[in-house]
Amino acid sequence: MFTGIVAAVGAIVERAPLAGGCRITIDTGLLGLDDVALGDSIAVDGCCLTVVEMRGEGAGFDVSLESIARTAGFDLGRRVNLEKALRLSDRLGGHLVSGHVDGVGTIRELAQVGESWKLVIETPAGLGHYLAPKGSITVNGISLTVNEVTDHPGAAAGAPGRTEFAVNIIPHTMAMTNLEAQRVGDRVNLEVDLLARYLERMLRAGR
Secondary structure (H helix, E strand, C coil): CECCCCCEEEEEEEEEEECCEEEEEEECCCCCCCCCCCCCEEEECCEEEEEEEEECCEEEEEEEHHHHHCCCCCCCCCEEEEEECCCCCCCCCCCCECCCCCEEEEEEEEEEECCEEEEEEEECCCCHHHCCCCCEEEECCEEEEEEEEEECCCCCCCCCCCEEEEEEECHHHHHHCHHHHCCCCCEEEEEECHHHHHHHHHHHHHC
């Protein structure tokens, strides 16, 4: 489990093919690895990966084809947000995040508004109904609060459709994450609120 509070931004410095996926090596930057061991979990752009190798200032992770297909990717040179797994004694500064990416969104707007930025993301079909104003969303592993939700024709009627949501990015978040390198049209990893998923399941069972 994670909180969506990014601890450091790293970079993918190596990528080698493996049967069923690939192995990536990440220069973890300012993320201290003194308390990290083989088998530990680290969220990489919101995707929970297992440390399989320790290499100097970095760590290696095996990524399955399933993870590659369901995320924005792990391309060589990509800057990635990093967070160690939550400990029970830690402060929950964001919200409960599982590190299981639900879908890949597309940035439709990134505009500065005063000292902050307005970020608008289009969700893939089927994710929009999990979003609500003042609810939580994870974008590239960053815990954010949803300010606006716009359902386009088809989505509001219950059929899978296009939904856009807007969040506010404060200067600290922009400076401490890889959002500063994102542009309109870029793809980002999304994880919806855990409570929304469980609520949907219970409501369906109740029917």
